Amino acid sequence: MKLTKLATSFLAVASIVFSAGIASAQTVGTNGNYIGAGVAVGATSGGQGNDEAQVGGNIQGRYAVPKTPLSLRGSVLYGGDAAAIMPILTYDAPIAKNTNVYFGGGYSFVTDEGQKSPLGNQNAPVVTLGIESEIRNNVIAYGDTKWGIDAYRNSDADAISFQAGLGYRF
Template identity: 45%
Template sequence: MKNILKSFVAISALSSLIVAPLIINAGQASAQPKKGTDASYVGIGVTGGLTNDGGNQDTGNFGGNVTGRVKLGNTPLSARGNVIWNNETSAIIPEVSVDVPIAKGTNAFITGGYSFLEKNNLPTPLGDKDAVVVGAGVESEVAKNVLVYTNAKVGIRSYENSGGSAVSINGGVGYRFR
């Protein structure tokens, strides 16, 4: 219960950071340049697990990620997919996000999804069993057809033995295909 409360507090804090620009910028004139990005992209990067379940083999670990985003029409929603891996196994994480434009070419987003592990009981940066995943992040276009992204994910009750939650930090470079 204590870990769930910590996860809830962390997610609430991240959500507040994302929602605050909406409230602050609500009254600004519409003549400003378009904020945000509608890019659909695929990217590759690194992943670091920040937690473990207390077992010797389930230490926070380092790996990689492949991330994709497809913008869903004129809505603030996107379909996202992530594969994170390390030297032992991988996790596939389909997600839906709410995207918030915060600057020209830049979005903040919050996500919800589910992590499917290739092999349960082997550690990934996001725990050692299938779990509900929530997260928050930022993506920004830095050049024509090139984006950078970073996000934090929390796997809720994603450790088999302790029932604890896992936290991973992910980042990388993406190629805009649409």
């Protein structure tokens, strides 16, 4: 059942992201690399002790793979008793001048498994969906949602976290 839910969600989001890229082929988007910081808000709990939702911070970076719609991203969500460190690969689709939506996946490594972070309390696969826009010269605003699949110990619950921040484009 969980695999069916994951596959259905993936197909729905992927079709939206890929459609945005096709519909906006004439827009510029943004292809800059950046590093940024902001807030991270965990929105779920695994239903066990020491796994309640957490509010903390995030540090995120993007490296746009040249001549492709792909980016390598790194994200650290901290708060609670542990941090979640994530390498992520995304597909980036331009939707307006200096603006992209992105969708991708990776893996979350919790620094101290069993301790709470904004994205669960154990290592888990992660799916992300977000938007980024260059709002001023070399300033990127970003926001995304991360879905940690089976991200809680002693529970089959998934974790959801929302991030927003500002980055410096280089």
